[in-house]
Amino acid sequence: xxxxxxxxxxxLQMVPTLVFILVVTFVLVRLLPGDPLSAIGGxxxxxxxxxxxxxxxxxxxxxxxxxxxxxxxxVTGDLGRSIVVQVPxxxxxxxxxxxxxxxxxxxxxxxxxxxxxxAFASALRRGRATDLAIRAGAQVGLSMPVFYIGLVLLTVxxxxxxxxxxxxxxxxxxxxxxxxxxxxxxxGVSLAAVLMRSLRAAIVDVLGAEYVDFARAKGLPTRVILxxxxxxxxxxxxxxxLGPTVGSLLGGAVITESVFAIPxxxxxxxxxxxxxxxxxxxxxTLSLAVxxxxxxxxxxxxxxxxxxxxAR
Amino acid sequence: xxxxxxxxxRRRPAPRRFRPPSLPRPSPALAGGLAILAALLxxxxxxxxxxxxxxxxxxxxxxxxPPSFAHPFGxxxxxxxxxxxxVWATRVDLQIALFGxxxxxxxxxxxxxxxxxxGGWVEALFGRVVDAVVTFPFLVLVIxxxxxxxxxxxxxxxxxxxxxxxxxxxxxxxxxxxQRRLDYAAAARVMGYSTPRIVLRHLLPNAVSAAIVYWMTxxxxxxxxxxxxxxxxxxxQPPTAEWGVLIADGKNYMNTAWWISIFPGVAIVLAGLGFSxxxxxxxxxxxxxx
Amino acid sequence: xxxxADTRPGALAVRGLRTVFASPAGPLTAVxxxxxxxxxxxxLGLVGESGSGKSVTLRSLLRLVRPPGRIAGxxxxxxxxxxxxxxxxxxxxxxxxxxxxxxxxMTALNPVLTVGRQIDxxxxxxxxxxxxxxxxxGVDLLDLVGIPAPATRLADYPHQFSGGMRQRAxxxxxxxxxxxxxxxxxxxxxxxxxxxxxxxxLILALRARLGMGVILVTHDLGVVAQSCDRVAVMxxxxxxxxxxxxxLFAEPRHAYTRGLIGSVPRAGGERRPLLSIDGTPPGLGARxxxxxxxxxxxxxxxxxxxxxPPLAAVAPGREAAGREAPGREAAxxxxxxxxxxxxxxPVPEPA
Numbered sequence: 001x002x003x004x005x006x007x008x009x010x011x012l013q014m015v016p017t018l019v020f021i022l023v024v025t026f027v028l029v030r031l032l033p034g035d036p037l038s039a040i041g042g043x044x045x046x047x048x049x050x051x052x053x054x055x056x057x058x059x060x061x062x063x064x065x066x067x068x069x070x071x072x073x074x075v076t077g078d079l080g081r082s083i084v085v086q087v088p089x090x091x092x093x094x095x096x097x098x099x100x101x102x103x104x105x106x107x108x109x110x111x112x113x114x115x116x117x118x119a120f121a122s123a124l125r126r127g128r129a130t131d132l133a134i135r136a137g138a139q140v141g142l143s144m145p146v147f148y149i150g151l152v153l154l155t156v157x158x159x160x161x162x163x164x165x166x167x168x169x170x171x172x173x174x175x176x177x178x179x180x181x182x183x184x185x186x187x188g189v190s191l192a193a194v195l196m197r198s199l200r201a202a203i204v205d206v207l208g209a210e211y212v213d214f215a216r217a218k219g220l221p222t223r224v225i226l227x228x229x230x231x232x233x234x235x236x237x238x239x240x241x242l243g244p245t246v247g248s249l250l251g252g253a254v255i256t257e258s259v260f261a262i263p264x265x266x267x268x269x270x271x272x273x274x275x276x277x278x279x280x281x282x283x284x285t286l287s288l289a290v291x292x293x294x295x296x297x298x299x300x301x302x303x304x305x306x307x308x309x310x311a312r
Numbered sequence: 313x314x315x316x317x318x319x320x321x322r323r324r325p326a327p328r329r330f331r332p333p334s335l336p337r338p339s340p341a342l343a344g345g346l347a348i349l350a351a352l353l354x355x356x357x358x359x360x361x362x363x364x365x366x367x368x369x370x371x372x373x374x375x376x377x378p379p380s381f382a383h384p385f386g387x388x389x390x391x392x393x394x395x396x397x398x399v400w401a402t403r404v405d406l407q408i409a410l411f412g413x414x415x416x417x418x419x420x421x422x423x424x425x426x427x428x429x430x431g432g433w434v435e436a437l438f439g440r441v442v443d444a445v446v447t448f449p450f451l452v453l454v455i456x457x458x459x460x461x462x463x464x465x466x467x468x469x470x471x472x473x474x475x476x477x478x479x480x481x482x483x484x485x486x487x488x489x490x491q492r493r494l495d496y497a498a499a500a501r502v503m504g505y506s507t508p509r510i511v512l513r514h515l516l517p518n519a520v521s522a523a524i525v526y527w528m529t530x531x532x533x534x535x536x537x538x539x540x541x542x543x544x545x546x547x548x549q550p551p552t553a554e555w556g557v558l559i560a561d562g563k564n565y566m567n568t569a570w571w572i573s574i575f576p577g578v579a580i581v582l583a584g585l586g587f588s589x590x591x592x593x594x595x596x597x598x599x600x601x602x
Numbered sequence: 603x604x605x606x607a608d609t610r611p612g613a614l615a616v617r618g619l620r621t622v623f624a625s626p627a628g629p630l631t632a633v634x635x636x637x638x639x640x641x642x643x644x645x646l647g648l649v650g651e652s653g654s655g656k657s658v659t660l661r662s663l664l665r666l667v668r669p670p671g672r673i674a675g676x677x678x679x680x681x682x683x684x685x686x687x688x689x690x691x692x693x694x695x696x697x698x699x700x701x702x703x704x705x706x707x708m709t710a711l712n713p714v715l716t717v718g719r720q721i722d723x724x725x726x727x728x729x730x731x732x733x734x735x736x737x738x739x740g741v742d743l744l745d746l747v748g749i750p751a752p753a754t755r756l757a758d759y760p761h762q763f764s765g766g767m768r769q770r771a772x773x774x775x776x777x778x779x780x781x782x783x784x785x786x787x788x789x790x791x792x793x794x795x796x797x798x799x800x801x802x803x804l805i806l807a808l809r810a811r812l813g814m815g816v817i818l819v820t821h822d823l824g825v826v827a828q829s830c831d832r833v834a835v836m837x838x839x840x841x842x843x844x845x846x847x848x849x850l851f852a853e854p855r856h857a858y859t860r861g862l863i864g865s866v867p868r869a870g871g872e873r874r875p876l877l878s879i880d881g882t883p884p885g886l887g888a889r890x891x892x893x894x895x896x897x898x899x900x901x902x903x904x905x906x907x908x909x910x911p912p913l914a915a916v917a918p919g920r921e922a923a924g925r926e927a928p929g930r931e932a933a934x935x936x937x938x939x940x941x942x943x944x945x946x947x948p949v950p951e952p953a
Contacts, residue, residue: 143584251451
């Protein structure tokens, strides 16, 4: 069970992280060569417009005051306006979030669905041909860039076999899942390679634990030992990967969405970079970092509630 | 000497199988990794040895030709030889692996040594930095930095270095902190050695092996990252032959001329395998024997 | 123990048990032809230094040895050979007829499952009780092993118990199937001395109350003296001597046993681990030819270096005539000389 004290401590731990995220995203735009506004505005603005905008954005104030201004804006939910499409960044992000979330969810399902049985097969047949083949496969999977996996899947299953659409998002749930299957498989395969390695190591570890011997000595059915004692404990220790996984999924989504032309936040990121839409880049980076830090929080809370030794 | 001790000293040595003294036998992983990387290194240093053409040589009589004797990996839409481009790209991608990790390795190791040695509030503060850095999706942050600084390899190195050092520092700090608690470190302090000397001569060498193993993985990751950015148009810029760029070149021809993208991809996988095998092999080698 | 196997229910007869681990350096024999007999309800102590094969012997009885370990021989449980059972049949013996407790409850209990859950799964596997019945039985079991407030402690995790309570909890879990035989692998070694006594007394009380037999693996002669009916001494994978506790302690017939007993302080109450025989037991891959103990033995002769002595019944010595209990066996060419040397005289130097 979770103690309120643990939850509070863990939530408070997020504060420095959030401050850091704000600092980084603030500094990010200041890295632009020259005056941020003329860089943002390009060549088509007049000096008067620049001066007016400077005042509006508080850019005539000292750096620290500007930072506080930025924090206040963000805290009140204002992530700025897109220069290119002239809408608030948060509405742009909100609009593009569902495809990315569906894609990530499907990718996790595929990744876990592949990793758990493979890790079991590999760990239980340690040192034999099955194990070597699975580990070699994982090694290749780890070495393969996401965009390459996507491109190969796209060519084989969409272009040649025509089983799947070549990209896009679709309408309605069924159609969306259908559209996102190949991209999710792309992300899922590369996720499975990572998960499989850690899960296999954790299972091998747990299989050697004395409580597994004790469970056998108790005469429990093999299925109960493998699921309740081995898988459960191995998953709890692998759960620590959830936070980093969300991070790498979002990174992978940037690439996958541009390979498969999916209108998610990843593609929005790339579009904004091509369009030099700096407020969107800034707002997106901020939102994605906050998402990942929330994922870390959730990871820790889940782990603490599953592993009674953590939350004391 | 008591009777019992005498009994012990006269104990007949147990029969033992003869084993010739030798260096630790390199594991298959280590040998495989070294072989792959040695081959790639040769390609990077003297690409002309294998590449039959110049990487950017157009040949309008041989456009989008499938693999053949004259063009073993085929040609692209400008008639450029894919084998030659893939081979020449080795130089660029190995450079990415090296330059993308150089600053993190050096700076991260030193920072980690300092953090690990002093511990206390330095360690606590560093812990917060680690917490914060790992919450940034690495690729997203690197892309954002490159987006602001402008596409290109140099800015890629800056972006990777800004973030990458933290991971080395974390590994080394943990190692140094562990070593610090061992007896010989206390002995070195008692003997009046200076702090830098204790850290550099005594603590660091023992703590650094884990960082070296991570370095190998990191170089593999760096190639993946570099090629991903190249694919997105944010890394190496065309017409530079870089594996990610080459794959992007061929993406619109996948259906008709698969060879343009497939072979550079195989090269990436090979390089990644080389580095991870080497890392695994080194991990086995450097792991303290039980 | 070359006698006829006892086939009564609750009796165990082990014949020629061999457990061999395959290794890159060749096969390693951890248990090398062990014979054991246990009458129903009897407590047998299995004693030896670490590496003598006593724990592997215990685990081999229920085939709990992991690959690359291979077990051969016969383990006759009420006349049925456990080594020949199919996995499903063996599962019904494990936990239900023969239960096991391990040395370190902190590692033997699953840290992420409550104690109640770990009792419950045993009850589920071995009884037809419904959820409510299993819970009631779980409370009874914790109560039986002397855990206060059992109903509330069912919901606790192992780390919330103290060391002694944790061992009690493990015993409670082991008792869930109402076994006829308890295999206890150093159940008190990880505990404080006062707690050790409590746990031993608990095991004795449970034996008396439930009528189950116990095989107690230990390296502590004090534990054996305090709790066992009979004792078997192991060295280098073999039983070197066996017999009733009192008789064996009074007049050891094997030089190794003699050394063990000589290493225990006579008049004091404090127990010590058996470390005082100098030299170390041979490694698994490096057993000397002949009697494995001869390099450390003051009585050793050429015969000992040539051929390993079989475990054979020993005739009562003249001085012990009349009070020698039955069932004494020793694997020593010079058992008469060892017996004659007594336990007070200094250890002779090896020739």
